[in-house]
Amino acid sequence: MAEGLLIEGRTGDWEMVIGLEVHAQVISKAKLFSGASTRFGAAPNSQVSLVDAAMPGMLPVINAYCVEQAVRAGLALKSRINLFSVFDRKNYFYPDLPAGYQISQYSQPIVGEGDIVLDLEGGATRTVGITRLHLEQDAGKSLHDRGPAATHVDLNRSGIALMEIVSEPDLRSAEEAGAYMRKLRSILRYIGACDGNMEEGSLRCDANVSVRRPGEAYGTRCEIKNLNSVRFVMRAIDYEARRQIEVIEDGGTVALETRLFDSEAGVTRAMRSKEEAHDYRYFPDPDLLPLVLDQAWVDEIKAALPELPDDKKARFIGDYGLSAYDAGVLVAEKDVADYYETAAQGRDAKLAANWVTSELFGALNKAGLDIAHAPVSAAALGGLIGLIADGAISGRMAKDVFAEMFETGKEAAAIVEAKGLRQVSDEGAIEAVVDRVIAENPAQAEQCRAGNQKLAGWFVGQVMRATQGKANPKLVNEILRIKLSG
Amino acid sequence: MTPDLTGLTGLTGLTLAEARAGLEKGAFSSRELTAAHIEAMAAGRGLNAFITETPERALEMADASDARRRAGEAGPMEGVPIAVKDLFCTEGVRTTAGSRILESFVPPYESTVTANLWRAGAVMLGKTNMDEFAMGSSNMFSFAGPAINPWRRQGDRTGADGRPLVPGGSSGGSAAAVAARLAPGAIGTDTGGSIRQPASFCGVVGLKPTYGRCSRWGIVAFASSLDQAGPLARTVRDCAIMLGAMAGHDAKDSTSVDRPVPDYEAALAGDIKGLRVGIPSEYRVDGMPDEIERLWRRGVAWLEERGAEVGDVSLPHTKYALPAYYIIAPAEASSNLARYDGVRYGLRVPSDDLTEMYEKTRSAGFGAEVKRRVLIGAYVLSAGYYDAYYLKAQKVRSLIAGDFRQAFETVDVVLTPTTPSPAFAVGEKTDDPIAMYLNDVFTGPASLAGLPAISVPAGLSEEGPPLGLQLIGRPFDEETVLRAARALEQAAAFDAMPQGLG
Structure with missing residues (x-):
């Protein structure tokens, strides 16, 4: 384990051990066991079927599309697909759980072991184990703030399909946990199994955190529930690890318990201890037959998978000569990767990568836009890059042109033409200007020839000014060097 | 045309098939037939067979049926009134499951089985009494009070001191209504014997189809892997007619089976020459009354006389069925x-307080037997006990299904008594839940194995009330079960009438 991942305590070094359980909402028009709609933001209790409300005599029927999505996710996570899996009931009472049980998968999930490659800082990678992925229903939502004496329940979420994706306890820092969340989100979005929208609750995380002396056995873990942003996941883990170290270093022991993260105070608080934990009385749901999949069907889904982030990254490094870091940044979102490839089509691929990751990202960020709504199309950016590459405009000019493209949505060539920005690369014309500038400034020319390098830059500026910035700076430099050399 | 063949009371004496024939011939209308049963239902209120009577709806449905018949659109049960166990959700009609907790529950939907029956032309008379949530073998565990068996014990020989008898359960109201001629047919549900045991106690025919044959959608669930809807009627033919209308695949029930529904009535034709009948020695339980043993032997003789080949079969895990079921x-x-x-x-x-609301609601809403079973169920599923109880019971269930599979390699049907005793009196066995559970000893195994099974009235006990014989068949072989049952029915020629007809 890398030295840098250890936490320094008062009594020596500590290592964090983290495992994440992520609940990812399956993209599907209908719920996991009913035909009700899953649209976000509908009026409370307007998307509730008789099944979702657990009316007497109602029965669940599995939504095949949700099963397909889970298989797709399992394949994308390089995991074993279990052709035989079972739905179980997890029994507990709560007003937002209408049936008094959640249909989930306990001992025989649809997806078994697999792995995921984390993209870490500086282009490094690390492989982390996936324990399992299973399908389950979401519960409804309890609203405690609509009146002093009552709790209201919205069942729109009740029955929506979730994939619970469980990692091995392989993560060793909050940064790795963050990288895990980002990568998982990226993969799920690539395959269209989950939209990854943490604000709407489409992706939620429970973090199991413990600390230990490096090389020793696992310590007692605490589970931090319902973290709904990557930032909160990281902050909660950092806080929790330090809290546990403090407890141990003060001579105490960590209690096995469930905790909640207070994002305002930045601390975790005990929710319930393991002794108070529910006995969920899991048993196979007798309303549902075991889920039996056909290998040929799984193979079909596998064959239709899109290129996944890791493969795309390898291709970008190999085909475009990008750095691991740049390639990692470009493939994180499929839309970005597609944009990049369109912009780089027939152009200088590295130059295109720089333009996408610096100018485009910067401008989008400032404007609060995502790539799908970029005012500069990928083809248009490609056009701009083409103008730079064939020397029509300088990189300096290109930034101004880009700003205008972003502002107006116009093509680069049109802006260059309209403003007469086309760079002068005619050596004779530049030489004439250089000669004139030297002739007008004989004293400075003399000093320059005597070795005053500062003045060389001054002459470049003078030539550029004389050409309204249109002279090809590379040529200007070369010609000046010859004319002013000792 | 003058309907001279019957007065209104005579119409209630007709079997379902006879009533159907009369309707077809135009001898009477569905309205007349239905009105006669509504009158009988009112006159028979002492039996407490119905939780909710729906006379207005019945007459509306009857009129609609008569109109359909006039338009030449008669279904297979066109115009025939039936009673519905109060476990089937009926749209706009209170459905209580015999429980206080659902005392005022009116479903906004119709169960698949009842919807199928209405589509076939049947008319609903009302919702019948039952043990709460179908848990019980006496119909004493109903928030609406016990239903009463129209049969009486003879004299005072048993010391029954005139106490009425139970109709059995949990479909007690359905069985009592059919026996007392309040309805020519009724539907019930059977989880461990809840159709067959009350059918036996009340001297009617009751059929539990193969698990998956009828949709469970819209039936208030008791035990999902066992619950199955089925008919109760006064003849095997009537049960065949009703099953044909009830059965069928339903995409809304994942455990419903997608296979064609045969013509069950047609399957009654023909004899049972060469039919192989198995007698499981393991059903000779300790303390079984001699008269049950004699009845069973009589059943064997009847089938042999009609050309069946009767032999012993072994169902070795039978003794574990009842504990596994419970x-x-x-x-x-x-x-x-x-x-x-x-x-x-x-x-x-x-x-x-939320927890207190749960506790108070469920304490007040559930009766003692339901609470007992919820507690047992939560216990056997709890951490540390799951393997020893639930998992082991599931293994036993597989072994029992295996016993039957093996037996059906050499026989076509299995013949057993339906119950180990005739109907007992209201108030008996209530202080000993285990004694009550023993009612299911002969019906439970077929439930665990998911097999079709029928109870046919085969005679009267010494005390007076009737006794039934049970035939168990292969999965989805209701046709053979019905054909064998028809042979038993003909041989038994059971034509005794209950005393409590009023």
Whole structure:
């Protein structure tokens, strides 16, 4: 384990051990066991079927599309697909759980072991184990703030399909946990199994955190529930690890318990201890037959998978000569990767990568836009890059042109033409200007020839000014060097 | 045309097939037939067979049926009135499951089985009494009070001191209504014997189809892996007619089976020459009355006389069936009944505290037997006990199904008594739940194995009330079961009438 991942305590070094359980909402028009709609933001209790409300005599029927999505996710996570899996009931009472049980998968999930490659800082990678992925229903939502004496329940979420994706306890820092969340989100979005929208609750995380002396056995873990942003996941883990170290270093022991993260105070608080934990009385749901999949069907889904982030990254490094870091940044979102490839089509691929990751990202960020709504199309950016590459405009000019493209949505060539920005690369014309500038400034020319390098830059500026910035700076430099050399 | 063949009371004496024939011939209308049964239903209120009578709806449905017949659109049960166990959700008609917790529950939907029956032309008379959530073998565990068996014990020989007899359960109201001629047919549900045992106690025919044959959608669940809807009627033919209308695949029930529904009535034709009948020695349980043993032997003789080949079969795990049943059914029930929590529908006893609201609601809403089974079920599923109870019971269930599979390699049907005793009196066996559970000893195994099984009235006990014989068949071989049952029925020529007809 890398030295840098250890936490320094008062009594020596500590290592964090983290495992994440992520609940990812399956993209599907209908719920996991009913035909009700899953649209976000509908009026409370307007998307509730008789099944979702657990009316007497109602029965669940599995939504095949949700099963397909889970298989797709399992394949994308390089995991074993279990052709035989079972739905179980997890029994507990709560007003937002209408049936008094959640249909989930306990001992025989649809997806078994697999792995995921984390993209870490500086282009490094690390492989982390996936324990399992299973399908389950979401519960409804309890609203405690609509009146002093009552709790209201919205069942729109009740029955929506979730994939619970469980990692091995392989993560060793909050940064790795963050990288895990980002990568998982990226993969799920690539395959269209989950939209990854943490604000709407489409992706939620429970973090199991413990600390230990490096090389020793696992310590007692605490589970931090319902973290709904990557930032909160990281902050909660950092806080929790330090809290546990403090407890141990003060001579105490960590209690096995469930905790909640207070994002305002930045601390975790005990929710319930393991002794108070529910006995969920899991048993196979007798309303549902075991889920039996056909290998040929799984193979079909596998064959239709899109290129996944890791493969795309390898291709970008190999085909475009990008750095691991740049390639990692470009493939994180499929839309970005597609944009990049369109912009780089027939152009200088590295130059295109720089333009996408610096100018485009910067401008989008400032404007609060995502790539799908970029005012500069990928083809248009490609056009701009083409103008730079064939020397029509300088990189300096290109930034101004880009700003205008972003502002107006116009093509680069049109802006260059309209403003007469086309760079002068005619050596004779530049030489004439250089000669004139030297002739007008004989004293400075003399000093320059005597070795005053500062003045060389001054002459470049003078030539550029004389050409309204249109002279090809590379040529200007070369010609000046010859004319002013000792 | 003058309907001279019957007065109104005579119409209630008709079997379902006879009533159907009369309707077809135009001898009487569905309205007349239905009105006669509504009158009988009112006159028979002492039996407490119905929780909710729906006479207005019945007459509306009858009129609609008569109109359809005039338009030449008669279905296979066109115009025939039937009674419906109060476990089937009926749109706009209160459905209580015999429980206080659903005392005022009116479903906005119709169960698949009842919808199928109405599509076939049947008319609903009302919702019948039952043990709460179908848990019981006496119909004494109903919030609406016990239903009464129209049969009486003879004289005072048994010391029954004139106490009425139970109709059995849990479909007690359905069995009592059919026996007392309040309805020519009724539907019930059978989880461990809840159709067959009351059919036996009341001297009617009751059929539990193969698990998956009828949709469970819209039936208030007791034990999902066992519950199955079926008919109760006064003849095997009537049950065949009803099953044909009830059965069929339903995409809304994942455990419903997609296979064609045969013409069950047509399957009654023909004899039973060469039919191989198995007699399982393991059903000779300790303390079984001689008269049950004699009845069973009589059944064997009847079938042999008609050309069947009767031989012994072994169902070695039979003795474990009852304990396994009383683990699996309560386990599923404990989870199925969690939805009755006072939050969305049904009874709520308010409290400022959520847990207290749950406790008060469920304490007030459930009767003692339901509470007992929910507790047993929660216990056998709990951490540390799951393997020893629930998992082991499931293994036993597989072994029992295996016993039957093996037996059906050499025989076509299995013949057993339906119950180990005739109907007992209201108030008996209530202080000993285990004695009550023993009622299911002969019916439970077929339930665990998911097999079709029928109870046919075969004679009267020494005390007076009737006794039934049970035939168990291969999965989805209701046709053979019905054909064998028809042979038993003809041989038994059971034509005794209950004393409590009023």
